[in-house]
Amino acid sequence: MGRVQDxxxxxxxxxxxxxxxxxxxxxxxxxxVAVTDISEKDGxxxxxxxxxxxxxxxxxxxxxxxEAAVESVFGQVADRFGKVDILxxxxxxxxxxxxxxxxxxxxxxxxxxxDVKGVFFCTKHAIPHMRxxxxxxxxxxxxxxxxxxxxxMAPYHAAKGAVTIMTKKxxxxxxxxxxxxxxxxxxxxxxxxxxxxxxxxxxxxxxxxDIMEPKHPIGHVGEPEDVAYAVLFLASDEARxxxxxxxxxxxxxxxx
Numbered sequence: 001m002g003r004v005q006d007x008x009x010x011x012x013x014x015x016x017x018x019x020x021x022x023x024x025x026x027x028x029x030x031x032x033v034a035v036t037d038i039s040e041k042d043g044x045x046x047x048x049x050x051x052x053x054x055x056x057x058x059x060x061x062x063x064x065x066x067e068a069a070v071e072s073v074f075g076q077v078a079d080r081f082g083k084v085d086i087l088x089x090x091x092x093x094x095x096x097x098x099x100x101x102x103x104x105x106x107x108x109x110x111x112x113x114x115d116v117k118g119v120f121f122c123t124k125h126a127i128p129h130m131r132x133x134x135x136x137x138x139x140x141x142x143x144x145x146x147x148x149x150x151x152x153m154a155p156y157h158a159a160k161g162a163v164t165i166m167t168k169k170x171x172x173x174x175x176x177x178x179x180x181x182x183x184x185x186x187x188x189x190x191x192x193x194x195x196x197x198x199x200x201x202x203x204x205x206x207x208x209x210d211i212m213e214p215k216h217p218i219g220h221v222g223e224p225e226d227v228a229y230a231v232l233f234l235a236s237d238e239a240r241x242x243x244x245x246x247x248x249x250x251x252x253x254x255x256x
Contacts, residue, residue, distance in 0.1 A: 003236045004031030008081040009073040010074065012064050012122060013043025013092045017143065017191035020049070021224035022088055022231050027055030029232060029235045031086070034077040036062035037139045038091075064091045064118030071125045071223040074124030084129035086197030087162075089140045115159035116166075123170060127179065135178040137235045140167045141227075142183045144250050164246060180243045182234045185252025188212050217252035 008027045015037030023033045025191045027050040035050070037043035043059040050057040056081060069164040078084050095111035119140055131135025145153070147158030147178040148156050157190045174181060184228050188194070199210035213245060233239050248254055 001029060003232060003238065004086065005036045006079070007031045007085040007235075008034070008083050009086035009088065009235065010034040010036060010077055010122075010126065011090055012036050012062065012118065013045050015039045016046075016139075017193060018186065018189060018224045019025045019088075019090040022048055022090060023057065023194040024053070025225070025228040025232055026086075026235070027057055028053065029174070029236075031056075032081045033057040033079070034073075034084075035059045036073060036091075038063050062091075063164050064089075064122055065113040067121045067125075069119075070118075070121040074122075074125045074129065078129050083133055083134055084126055087122060087126040087138045088130045088235065089122050089138065091118050092159075093142060094153055095155045095159075097153050099151075103154050104220070105215060108158075110157050111155035112162075112231045115156070118164045119163055119166060123166075123181075124182075127174065130179050131177060133215055136180070137239075138170070138179065138181045139231050139234045140183040141231075142167070142185050142246070144185050144187045144248060144254050146183070147185055147246065147248070148254050161249060167246070168244050173232060180234075182239070182241070182242060184227060184230050184234065184245065185229045185250065185254075185255040186245055187213040187248070188216070188221065189227060189249075190221055190223055215253060216250070217256060220251065222251060227241045233246070 009031045010167045014035040016024045027033045035043050035046045047057045048060045062073045092115045096107045142163040143160040145157045146164040171181040199205045227249050
């Protein structure tokens with residue numbers, strides 16, 4: 001308990017899935033959590049769950065692709081909780097599942113607006129708050145598709161690759177100010193969205209797992225909590241010498 005005690009964390013895309021799991025774990029470990037999401041219903045539910053468990057949280061509606069909104073919300077978070085210690089850039093979309101030659105400009109831009117510009121805007125406007133603290137931790141949610149290729153989702157691969165390199169660039173820039181920047185690279189994670197999509201396929205969820213589980217040396221796919229614990233470590237002072245790292249949470253998928 002208390003691994004992020006008395007810290008203030010902003011989590012984007014915190015309304016469901018990995019973002020909700022991260023927010024709940026941070027609150028359980030002593031942080032005040034600024035739950036941000038484009039969905040007011042989902043964000044409010046995350047706050048309700050945190051408060052019901054005795055944690056501290058508040059919700060702000062936020063479209064991370066809107067820089068003015070990011071700047072405003074981050075200022076409001078600092079006013080409400082007194083500071084900003086941690087930023088988790090979790091908000092993201094997968095976009096269209098097309099090869100590069102079939103993707104339209106609009107489809108490409110839609111993914112980059114959230115997955116890349118969102119990370120840029122949130123990092124840009126978190127840094128001044130962390131600088132005032134004299135320290136901070138930023139954790140960017142990339143993907144194994146920011147490290148390796150596949151036949152799927154061309155814009156998503158490119159966007160997550162950008163997040164991977166942005167992480168290392170920002171680590172090189174802000175480390176001397178004691179602001180750490182790291183990335184987490186989830187593999188197959190059974191978020192509610194993945195479960196719902198998988199259930200619509202042939203054989204339902206069990207059919208999906210029968211295909212995916214053998215691809216993971218550990219023998220099973222991940223849960224949102226698996227990613228949340230990795231993010232918690234990187235955000236906490238336990239990781240004080242971990243900087244510019246790319247932490248895979250993929251059950252060994254990219255190891256073979």
